[in-house]
Amino acid sequence: MNSPIWQPFTQMQTAPPPLKVVRGQGVYLQLEDGQQLIDCISSWWVTLHGHSHPALAAALFQQAQTLEHVIFAGFTHDPAEQLAHNLLAQLPPALTRVFFSDNGSTAVEVALKMAYQFWRNQGQQRSRFIGFAGGYHGDTIGAMSVGQGSSWWQPFQPLLFTTDLVDFPATFDHDPDVETKEAAALDQIEQLLKQHSHHYAGVFIEPLVQGAGGMRMCRPQFLQALAALVRRYDVLLIYDEVMTGFGRTGELFACLKSATVPDLICLSKGLSGGCLPLAVTVATESIYQAFASDDPAQAFYHGHSYTGNPLACATGVASLELLEQNSAYQTLETQHRRCLDKWLRDHPLLEHIRVCGTIAAMEVKTEAASGYFNAVGATLKARFLEAGLLLRPLGNTLYLLPPYCITPAELESVYQTIGRVLDSL
Ligand SMILES: *Cc1c(COP(=O)(O)O)cnc(C)c1O
Numbered sequence: 119m120n121s122p123i124w125q126p127f128t129q130m131q132t133a134p135p136p137l138k139v140v141r142g143q144g145v146y147l148q149l150e151d152g153q154q155l156i157d158c159i160s161s162w163w164v165t166l167h168g169h170s171h172p173a174l175a176a177a178l179f180q181q182a183q184t185l186e187h188v189i190f191a192g193f194t195h196d197p198a199e200q201l202a203h204n205l206l207a208q209l210p211p212a213l214t215r216v217f218f219s220d221n222g223s224t225a226v227e228v229a230l231k232m233a234y235q236f237w238r239n240q241g242q243q244r245s246r247f248i249g250f251a252g253g254y255h256g257d258t259i260g261a262m263s264v265g266q267g268s269s270w271w272q273p274f275q276p277l278l279f280t281t282d283l284v285d286f287p288a289t290f291d292h293d294p295d296v297e298t299k300e301a302a303a304l305d306q307i308e309q310l311l312k313q314h315s316h317h318y319a320g321v322f323i324e325p326l327v328q329g330a331g332g333m334r335m336c337r338p339q340f341l342q343a344l345a346a347l348v349r350r351y352d353v354l355l356i357y358d359e360v361m362t363g364f365g366r367t368g369e370l371f372a373c374l375k376s377a378t379v380p381d382l383i384c385l386s387k388g389l390s391g392g393c394l395p396l397a398v399t400v401a402t403e404s405i406y407q408a409f410a411s412d413d414p415a416q417a418f419y420h421g422h423s424y425t426g427n428p429l430a431c432a433t434g435v436a437s438l439e440l441l442e443q444n445s446a447y448q449t450l451e452t453q454h455r456r457c458l459d460k461w462l463r464d465h466p467l468l469e470h471i472r473v474c475g476t477i478a479a480m481e482v483k484t485e486a487a488s489g490y491f492n493a494v495g496a497t498l499k500a501r502f503l504e505a506g507l508l509l510r511p512l513g514n515t516l517y518l519l520p521p522y523c524i525t526p527a528e529l530e531s532v533y534q535t536i537g538r539v540l541d542s543l
Pocket residue numbers: 221222223224226254255256257324329330358359360361362386387
């Protein structure tokens with residue numbers, strides 16, 4: 119039967135037909151034809167504890183029998199209150215106010231609008247943002263605008279607002295130039311801020327790891343220097359932790375791992391444990407207070423039909439509990455490194471190997487230029503599927519971002535298979 123479904127991020131004319139998944143269990147996805155795949159990328163980077171986790175299912179079932187949804191303006195409910203409290207307990211204390219939404223792009227739009235209006239409510243017109251080349255912040259117009267480094271957004275260029283892009287000091291194991299790259303990036307930012315600090319509302323960054331841009335990693339030292347610089351010029355620092363949040367970097371949040379504190383943080387993907395769409399933008403008290411006024415025009419006018427959905431919030435509470443009970447995300451870096459050393463470190467086709475917590479990434483050397491449209495990605499993806507692995511290289515960037523329940527033996531088998539597939543290229 120011909121499917122009427124138009125798929126996301128897919129050239130429908132040339133892509134192979136989508137695979138039908140009938141079941142998910144732990145790290146495994148079972149296809150209609152009976153084939154089992156190991157989900158090495160946590161679906162679209164959302165699944166923290168494995169598929170169909172019983173604790174999340176139970177939380178969802180219980181909440182569905184109690185309150186499935188309610189308008190979130192003028193009303194609240196326990197799952198949202200509890201999730202907000204439990205989240206704040208894990209974040210830096212300077213972050214005090216939780217604004218709910220339902221996907222990562224929207225969490226970024228909210229941060230953009232909050233940052234802009236924060237200044238406006240104080241009589242300052244600051245409409246420019248600084249972003250990083252290679253950054254990805256989602257695919258709504260504002261999120262595309264601050265993530266303009268992405269090659270996907272070329273067709274929409276005329277619709278986007280201007281953002282100043284600076285280099286991201288992407289690094290890897292044994293990178294001799296890391297300090298030079300960091301200094302250059304900081305210098306670019308300082309030049310912009312020095313000239314026009316009062317034009318800038320904020321600086322957007324995916325801290326420690328740029329996700330969709332190719333799992334590009336920077337050092338905590340860079341974020342510390344960036345935070346100090348941005349503070350010095352009195353501009354807001356905005357962390358997009360939509361992907362890096364909830365243990366991905368080996369600690370609960372990249373801000374904790376880097377010992378830095380943003381003014382706004384965007385969270386989504388793992389927030390519900392990968393169960394339901396949910397997002398938050400968390401703000402400092404001074405941002406929140408800048409909206410408090412007798413003037414209705416100073417309020418923050420944003421909110422979606424499904425804001426703070428109780429089912430999603432209940433799974434969020436349950437997912438945070440699982441993270442507190444099980445610290446597997448803290449040990450995956452050691453496992454990645456052990457497997458890399460054993461199976462891939464000296465592979466002639468690989469370079470720029472890097473690991474940050476639960477994420478391992480590397481470049482596959484090809485004749486063609488590096489980047490998302492490098493054709494080796496599609497070839498590899500097909501070969502990995504045949505070998506029972508769900509891996510989705512970003513062009514020639516090969517990465518693993520598994521659910522935290524993957525066992526050492528399963529991870530080792532994944533690496534072994536990757537080595538075999540690379541040998542067959
Ligand atoms: C995925 C992602 C987004 C967008 O989230 P969606 O839920 O897909 O809208 C934003 N920022 C980062 C860093 C992401 O990885």
